[in-house]
Amino acid sequence: MAIKIAVLVGSWFHMSALGFRYVAAAACIAFGLVVLESVAGPAEVAQIKSRQDKLRDMGGALKAINDELKKRRIDWDNTVVPNAQTIKDRSGYLLNWFPRGSGPESGVKTYALPAIWQNNDDFVTLGKLAQVEAAKLNQVALSKDANALKAQVEAMGKACKACHDGYRSPDSEKEDEN
Amino acid sequence: MTSTESRMDAALAGTAELRVWDLPVRIMHWSLVIGIGICWWTGLHNELEYHLYSGYAILWIVLMRLYWGLVGSSTARFVNFVRGPKAILDYASTLHRRDTPHTHGHNALGAISIVLMMGLVLAVVILGLFAVDVDGLHSGPLSGYVTFKQGRHLAHLHYYWFTILLWVIALHLAAVIFYFIYKRKNLIGPMISGKRRGDVGDTEMKIAPLWRLAIGAVVATAIVWAVSIGFYF
Numbered sequence: 528m529a530i531k532i533a534v535l536v537g538s539w540f541h542m543s544a545l546g547f548r549y550v551a552a553a554a555c556i557a558f559g560l561v562v563l564e565s566v567a568g569p570a571e572v573a574q575i576k577s578r579q580d581k582l583r584d585m586g587g588a589l590k591a592i593n594d595e596l597k598k599r600r601i602d603w604d605n606t607v608v609p610n611a612q613t614i615k616d617r618s619g620y621l622l623n624w625f626p627r628g629s630g631p632e633s634g635v636k637t638y639a640l641p642a643i644w645q646n647n648d649d650f651v652t653l654g655k656l657a658q659v660e661a662a663k664l665n666q667v668a669l670s671k672d673a674n675a676l677k678a679q680v681e682a683m684g685k686a687c688k689a690c691h692d693g694y695r696s697p698d699s700e701k702e703d704e705n
Numbered sequence: 706m707t708s709t710e711s712r713m714d715a716a717l718a719g720t721a722e723l724r725v726w727d728l729p730v731r732i733m734h735w736s737l738v739i740g741i742g743i744c745w746w747t748g749l750h751n752e753l754e755y756h757l758y759s760g761y762a763i764l765w766i767v768l769m770r771l772y773w774g775l776v777g778s779s780t781a782r783f784v785n786f787v788r789g790p791k792a793i794l795d796y797a798s799t800l801h802r803r804d805t806p807h808t809h810g811h812n813a814l815g816a817i818s819i820v821l822m823m824g825l826v827l828a829v830v831i832l833g834l835f836a837v838d839v840d841g842l843h844s845g846p847l848s849g850y851v852t853f854k855q856g857r858h859l860a861h862l863h864y865y866w867f868t869i870l871l872w873v874i875a876l877h878l879a880a881v882i883f884y885f886i887y888k889r890k891n892l893i894g895p896m897i898s899g900k901r902r903g904d905v906g907d908t909e910m911k912i913a914p915l916w917r918l919a920i921g922a923v924v925a926t927a928i929v930w931a932v933s934i935g936f937y938f
Binding site: 583586587589591593597598599680683684685691692699700701702 | 751837838839840841842844846848849852853854856857858860861864934935937
């Protein structure tokens, strides 16, 4: 009986020592992950900065086209065509700019809301829609049809807004991002 | 006759209904209230298309009010209510008293808040004219004269100065409540009816002719239209 208990205790001891090692390893990994998640490494900082710069360029490009429409004398070759090209090219990479972990949990100042990753399917759908509108905008720019451009600039803006309304923090209106 | 009525008659003896605010001033005041309300709501909810329209309406009203402050009825004119520091301090020193006579039109302290509010409304509108919408859908009509980055910066200043304006409006409302409760003077009624009860001997308001208002309306409309197309004729 005593031997039986000793064996049991021994095996429990043995198991628990093993278990302890597993637990310790798991804790280290978990802790490491938490540290990785909460403290932005240079990669995350660069990722978010570059995303912001590219999106700002796209906003600037759409503004440049809008300004031409306001002026009523449209400079197709020097302004509309190259800027539409910029928007189309950049939009192609749009969905690569939001890897998991590049939200506010990264610790980097960003207006990207966690909803991007919570409702990722919807976010991806909206992103793809923006890509479609950007491709159309590029075609319209090449066609040099002013009325079509006006309509497509609006469609493009709405595609931008669709994403910004749900996935961009309203704080962006209060604070100066520059 | 009941005793209440006879007391009322005694209190009203020697007083008359005096005209204090003309119709244009009252319409401009209340349409500005509605306009700022619409701009506030549409701004917060990113409904920028309607935000732009209500912004134009506010610009038109402020231009009209500035014009009416020069050529309008007597109580609307800046020369008749904007006072120097001495008059302002004198008035402020009687603020705690309840027996002070009613100023016909804006009092010296109220004048500061009028000038401050008008200046802030104009500043916020001008910032908005240059503001850039991040989606490129409904940027201000003059945003073509600034870069994307500058325009975004101006959009934030537009927001920032609006919050300052809200605080000044809050102060204006607090003053109206203070007059109503502490000084027992109803300032809201006259801004609706245009009349207040005053002594028979008080000077009446001089009403400006409406054709003068019509001239201002035509000019203000032309200015707002030119601004709305960004001066690209």
